[in-house]
Amino acid sequence: MGSSSSSMTNIPDAQQLIQETGFSAAHILRLYERFEFLDKDKRGELRQETVDFASFVRILAHFRPTDTSRTRDGAQQEPANSSTGKLKSAFQLYDQDRDGKISRAELLQVLRAMMGIQVTEEQLHSIAERAIQEADLDRDDAISFDEFRQSLEKVNVDHKMSIRFLK
């Protein structure tokens, strides 16, 4: 990682990203270095699902702690690191087919990835069943974003989905 490549001028759309995500220039710089490090074959994107630097930063922007001090111009609709933004990104993690609902299969997939070998498939199913039941208010057997948000009312998403060094 040469230092020459990681100056602000080399980063595509740097100013716009700063504007959009609220990261400081130093953060963008650091993230760009990281991005270049991960981007081994220098295609300007990460493997498989192509992620260019801008979307890389945008994803990370969800995890920037919400700060109340920074004044925001009203032109921006919803910053990525607002609690709704954070929730949305969490929701999208489940909602693989982007239909705005977490289906049982989607929930199962996440559970399976998360719980490891200690839990049998049957147990996973029961857990998914119960979880959906709890959140599913309109009984359509899937969790919509509103239901998702309601089920997490008690959780402080701002705190749970923030990483300190992105501040």
Added chain:
Amino acid sequence: MSSTGRLALFLCMLLMVSRGPSLASEDTGHEDTASSDHGTNSSSDSGTGHGEDSGTGHGEDSSGDSGHESSGHGGGPITTLPIVSWKWHHVSTPYLVTLWILVCWLCKIIIEANHHVTSVIPESALLICFGFILGGIIWGADKVQTFTLTPTVFFFYLLPQIILDAGYSMPNKLFFSNMGAILVYAVIGTCWNAASLGLSLWGCHKGGAMGDLDIGLLQYLLFGSLIAAVDPVAVIAVFEQVHVNEVLFIMVFGESLLNDGVTVVLFNVFDAFVSLGGSKIDAVEIIKGIISFFVVAFGGSLVGFVFGLLISLVTRCTKNIQIIEPGFVFVLGYLSYLTAEMLSLSAILSIVFCGMCCQKYINANMDERSVTTVRYVMKVLANGSETIIFVFLGISAIDKTIWVWNTGFILLTLLFIFVYRLIGVFFLTWILNKFRLVPIEFIDQVIMSYGGLRGAVAYGLATMLDESKIKEKNLMVCTTLIVVYFTVILQGVTMKPLVTWLKVKRAAVSELTLIEKVQNKVFDHMLVAIEDISGQIGHNYMRDKWNHFEEKWMSWILMKPSARKNRDYVFNVFHQLNLQDAMSYVTEGERRGSLEFIRHETAFVDFKKKFGAEFSDAMPDITADASDDQDATSSMRRDPVPSVSLEMHEQTMNGVRETEDVNSHHLLQQHLYKGRKQHRHRYSRTHFDVNKDENEVQEIFQRTMRSRLESFKSGKMGVAPPKTISKHTKKDQQQKMPNGKSVDKSKTYHSGDEDFEFSEGDNASGYEASGGSFPMRVTYRAGAGIENPAFMPEMDPMVQVQIPPWLAEAELDSSTVAPSQRAQVRLPWTPSNLRRLAPLRTSAHSTDSFMLADAPAAQQRDDEQLPPPPPPPPHRDDGHM
């Protein structure tokens, strides 16, 4: 209140009377301990038994011993055989100890009986006040305070269990994620408090604010160090009742636990400095002091850690001695305290870490009942000794000998303690907030600084001071007591209003939900991933690494293999929720008189729903296969059914009656449990359940296994993808059906199709298990287990009666395989098949009201899920209902 007060007075009088005879000897005993108590904390080891070594024993102990020697057994040579003799001195020591415990706990009963008082004044303050009263009575009788809280009793018999309990029930994750802040408060904050108080008092002394006192700088610092620490006992007692938010709680609580260790270390260091004398202290000694500080603190923690691992290891192999396995926790925990004390390390830190390390593993290793036992006994001991501590803190005050009044010293101490605590907390928080993700709010800081309650540890340390080295010991003791009273009573009382007034964030009382736990876990994983991606090593990353390590090595070594398997967190939550549900069902059942409602109402409803849905579920399925025959199916469902089903229904009902009679005889004769004639009450020291009839157990086991086997099959089938499974699921369910049909002649005729048809019906339910449509949900609510659709039909009283287990068993063999094969051969579906199926379908589940009642509900849902809405089932049943 007046009646309870009188009761208390009466008790006290009783106490006075009972301890009257030993008066003189006790006084001497007390004098002994007062002089010899110093240094016991460091010199006595685990060998110091309770009441065996009069040098280190507490007041009652030594008095009992000496009393026993001087005038035991009523005195004088025996001239004749006494029938009854008065042996007070023989039992006086344990008797007094027990009596005191009883009196203290009775105080607690009296206090807790008055809710309107405890809601205003915290319990700890009231206990101290009770102590005042008791102390006054003793003083009135003896003219000298016979019972005081001695450091030995306090540090060896009262404190350990409180700290162990605190460590054992510590929320580890919360603690470690705030570890940095807690350490800063506990170490730097305490040092700051000690130094600033000592120096300021010394400055004021030099300035002449206190008159003529013989206290040097080092003594001031010593005093500062003993009174610097926030006391865990007092803090828990007060904050437990206030319910502040968990971060604030863990801050105050964690700080109070850890700074006890710090303060004891500081005290020892300064005590040594005082002994050395000011002139001999040079840089080397100071550096040594600092090093010893770290060695003592970390050494103590290490000892605790080792003992924690030891406990975990021991509980790993206590399978055969389950009845005493809870005991190991206490014995080893206490041993860790004593070991650290023996090595002159921080005993408090040791037992805290011991509790924290072992909690996870012992909870997993031990039997559930043992875990409950540990929890309860822990609480009993901790709460009990907390009560005793507060009462004795009150009693200790009523003693003329310790009261040396120095207005300047006392008031300045109070002021400085308060002010420096405030400054310390605000300054440290200001620094910490620069690094914290979630900054500590201003209001929380106020509560933290106001929650700096001093307590029994400070008093214990103060009484340990050596009067030969510190001339003004009594002044210090009495100042400490005043500080304790001031903070515990005054700040304790005002804490609650303050918390309300400042609108401090309270702990959210939320009910456990699975989705929340799942989501929390997802958040954790996400954060780790993001930290990993962005190439930062934050504490999420560290925690993940630690978890991996812990899972891989520590659990492997410290946990039973069986315990290791089922300890996924989310699943445990799920399990807990299910248990809760089961409990609420039982409660509901008891409210209604019996659990019958599950059978008759809910299950019935489920069953109905299921078949209602089956109708509409299965049909579109078929129609999908049979392309465009939807109209045909619906029409044929409508017309041929009524007549057939009508007569079949009657036949079935008759059949039920007959078989019922026959079967009930069988049932009673063979399958009810044997009367419990041998239900004797035996006593066993090692087992609880001595009364179990072996045959009964055996039978329950067999039955459970059988039903489990069945449900397992269907459960397994249920989870596979619906399409492929549709031909197989029926064999699981099928075995219950032939019974119902066996009485039905017309059905035997169609037997091949029957199987076929049921497979279709069951297909629906099997599908539901994975697809999770509405009926499935209901099945679950009935408490029958989620993945187990096969269970519900058995709940139907009729089918149940018709299939006694021994029949079902036989059926299992014959009907499992063959029909499914047939079913497979028959595919794909043809309309002609369906034509014959339809009447049979209804006739088989002959209680038609099912469909009637349920069709709309099931319909509704199916409309959402399945594109072609099936026509409502025919209402032909009305006639014969």
